[in-house]
Amino acid sequence: MASSDFRLSLNLRFLSVVGAMLLLAVFSALAYVWTLLNKPLNIQQDVLVYEVEQGSSLTAVTNELATAGILDAPGVLTLYARLRGDATSIQTGEYELQHGITPREFLGKMLRGDTLQYRVTLVEGWTLAQVLNAFAQSPQLEQEINSSDPHDIADQLGFGEDSAEGMFYPDTYFFTKGSSDREILKRARQRLDTVLEEAWQNRLGALPYDDPYDALILASIIEKESAQGSERGHIAGVFVRRLEQGMRLQSDPTVIYGMGTNYDGDIRRQDLQEVTPYNTYRIDGLPPSPIALAGIESITASMNPLPSDYLYFVSRGDGTHYFSSTLEEHNAAVNRFQLQSAVEEQ
16 A cells, blocks of 8 residues: 555656646747747848738748848747737738837737838929829829829819819828829818818808808919918908909919919010910909919918908018008009019119
8 A cells, every 4th residue: 555655656746747847848938939029130220121012921921031031930920920810910011120120029010000101291382283293203102193184183083173273281191102192182182171161160251252162262372472371361351352342363373373384484464464264364253273282371361361451462572572452552562672673683
């Protein structure tokens, strides 16, 4: 009986030792795996841009990184993701890998879709042609718009307006590689609609506009007339009063827009006399569409013009304007500032 107990005790001790050894081995293996998962990738430069292409599996990604000498033990990261149930959840796109990033951190970026972001800025006062040129300078942006004509582009984007000119909000837009110019334009249009509707709801009483689109047209003219935010309310007031009194807007930027590629930096007498849909020296009321991208200050000014009796303004030559209430005063100001400009050029 004592011999049997002794053998049982030995067996239990042996099993305990074996179990402890197995447990130690498991912990050692897990510790080694955890070390590999948290060991920085072999990135020599400060930043590496890596693209997970459409249809790539995690195995393909880890093998490619291992072949390039960037990732040690690719199977460990793949197994870790499978155990988590995430192996099929990585997202395609470009990833910015900073020096010191670990395999586990990189996996997290792929699972979140934390892809590299690019930006394009649409500037207040830009025409549609300038917007398209900015897109052309962004190689990561897919070019889907196949026309430069504002009417064609309005049709391609499904706009209700006849022209896409000025129908986008000037702002900085972020995108990932492979996004399209069409996507950016639609986002910029949605942003404009939001801003325009809010401004319309907060507009000053009665204004000579049929709808927010009319206000946007005038806002685009204000945008081109002055870069001085403090003046825009007065410029809006001049134009609104002229509309209310049946006077023509007589805005040089609208003439320039209507001249298109014929504009060479100067407006001549014959240009002011030529009848175009945008020559506000010859047409009554507003031109048929905006002439540029209008920012929030110009949009707000068009719907909240400052009260005064001003009906005219002329450039001082320093980026600001002189405002007048009468034609006589205005003509005197024109002569004064033109003379001053001529003297300065000598």
